[in-house]
Amino acid sequence: MAKQFQSVQGFNDILYPEVGKFQHIESVSRQYFGLFNFKEVKTPVLEQAGLFVRSIGNGTDIVEKEMYIFEDKGGEILSLRPEGTAPAVRAYLEHNIDRQDAIQKWFYIGPMFRHERPQKGRFRQFHQAGVEVFGIDDPFADIEVILLADKIVSSLAVKGVTVRLNSIGCPACRPVYLRELKSYLNGITDRLCEDCKRRIDTNPMRVLDCKKEGCMAATAGAPKTTDYLCSVCSAHFSTLRSGLDALRQGYTIDTRLVRGLDYYSRTVFEFTAEDAGAQNAVLAGGRYDYLVELLGGAHTPAIGFAMGIERIAALIDMPAVHGPDIFFIPITEEARVRAIGLADRLRRADKTCEIGYGEKTIKSMMRRADRLNAAMVIIIGKDELRDGSITLKRLSDGLQEKVDDATLLEAVRRMSQ
Ligand SMILES: [Zn+2]
Ligand SMILES: [Zn+2]
Known part of the structure; x- marks a missing residue:
């Protein structure tokens, strides 16, 4: 459709x-x-x-x-x-x-x-x-x-x-100035654009503001506000x-x-x-x-x-965009529950976390972590679930560490440096 x-x-x-x-x-x-x-x-x-x-x-x-x-x-x-x-x-x-x-x-x-x-x-x-x-x-x-x-x-x-x-x-x-300006503009009407011709009566100062070349040239000698x-x-x-x-x-x-x-x-x-x-x-x-x-x-x-x-x-450079600090790669439902709990702890320590739900395999989750420009991934696979550990990996250089719940935050901080 x-x-x-x-x-x-x-x-x-x-x-x-x-x-x-x-x-x-x-x-x-x-x-x-x-x-x-x-x-x-x-x-x-x-x-x-x-x-x-x-x-x-x-x-x-x-x-x-x-x-x-x-x-x-x-x-x-x-x-x-x-x-x-x-x-x-x-x-x-x-x-x-x-x-x-x-x-x-x-x-x-x-x-x-x-x-x-x-x-x-x-x-x-x-x-x-x-x-x-x-x-x-x-x-x-x-x-x-x-x-x-x-x-x-x-x-x-x-x-x-x-x-x-x-x-x-x-x-x-200003009234004195406007009188002078109007009389000046009335002397050069044939050189002004249609909008400016109308402005002489409705808003004569706007004529000075006109960006059309003809009007700018015609008003070059117009009276200046500062002289009045x-x-x-x-x-x-x-x-x-x-x-x-x-x-x-x-x-x-x-x-x-x-x-x-x-x-x-x-x-x-x-x-x-x-x-x-x-x-x-x-x-x-x-x-x-x-x-x-x-x-x-x-x-x-x-x-x-x-x-x-x-x-x-339109005139400034794009400010640096930061990916999440941590992208979680949990491979089973149980791992996801654990990931949410760990992410909550890390977020409380001001670490931006995203959890990979949308992808099915570790490989596709890794690709997504790369696309998001994540600094680290946390892999919670079958091994990690069995022994209660967490694998933390820094994506910039591949440095990898196995930690447990108690030492996770410490390790994330160390690897952030
Ligand atoms: Zn005044
Ligand atoms: Zn004009």
Whole structure:
């Protein structure tokens, strides 16, 4: 019979050993999140669609084209979460955390969903790890968040990483900038792509972000956000820069770096990595001092980043995979009972054990132990059952030892060295 089902387009199974990369990225991220004293938040994958429309804003690709949106049986319009920040803010407000202790440092790791046209390296379900800091407007929070991002990306040995940094101002100074930018863009409309022509009215800063060559050339002389910062934004940016300099955190100022999301303010940053000649963002972040307010809370400055786990996985080497410490080769039912008991003892001593059930002969079990890259095998055959012994064999060099139950763990430890 033909296979009847396959995974939904853009939704991937992540199998061993590839899953090892994901586990590695997650565990390195968790390690640093913990060291920087961030606490985990797990929000649902499904939210009211309005949360994202409100926060991310119309005029963005995410809301216009990419939301995984549907009406459920109760007539409610829901969306699979396209990103992690809006749900975190929703949770922050829903649980009145702003009224208990406004300063919070949260992290999340989990799947996100965008209904993009499937293409290489783009998935409809993908994974992000990210942080959100609520309640601090001090630029040193920005510095620490950037250092945290750098720690994770460096520890994962992602090659060719560049940190790009910009400031996009605040509601006091941005309107002036946007007016200048719009008038500049209106003068060059014939040189812009169709998307950018629309963006002039809906989200003009996004035009600077367009990756099409024509648009990039046409906007080369566009006004720069950094030339229009008010004194507060300007002081914030300069403290941020001198702090990063003092801490020897490398970065380049990129005045084209803008966020397509309306709630971002001041600091924006991106970690890009070179992949096949192209620079791809692996991590993006920034300040969003106005999002909590926008969603109904008190004014609460905030900053965060999100890291693309698939994108990083594509750029790192496979971490070393270890086979089981011990593969048991029990040849009879009685031997299997004994193997399970012994495996339990070894597992309690942190030794990974697998027991050969699926194969019938010692030879086929040995082949399986080899395939699994086991370090040792324990053979429990007729002889061993008769005299209560165990034959332990190290596969790397064939060293073999006959031991009993009492001395097994000792022998396994000796042979592990
Ligand atoms: Zn400002
Ligand atoms: Zn364009």
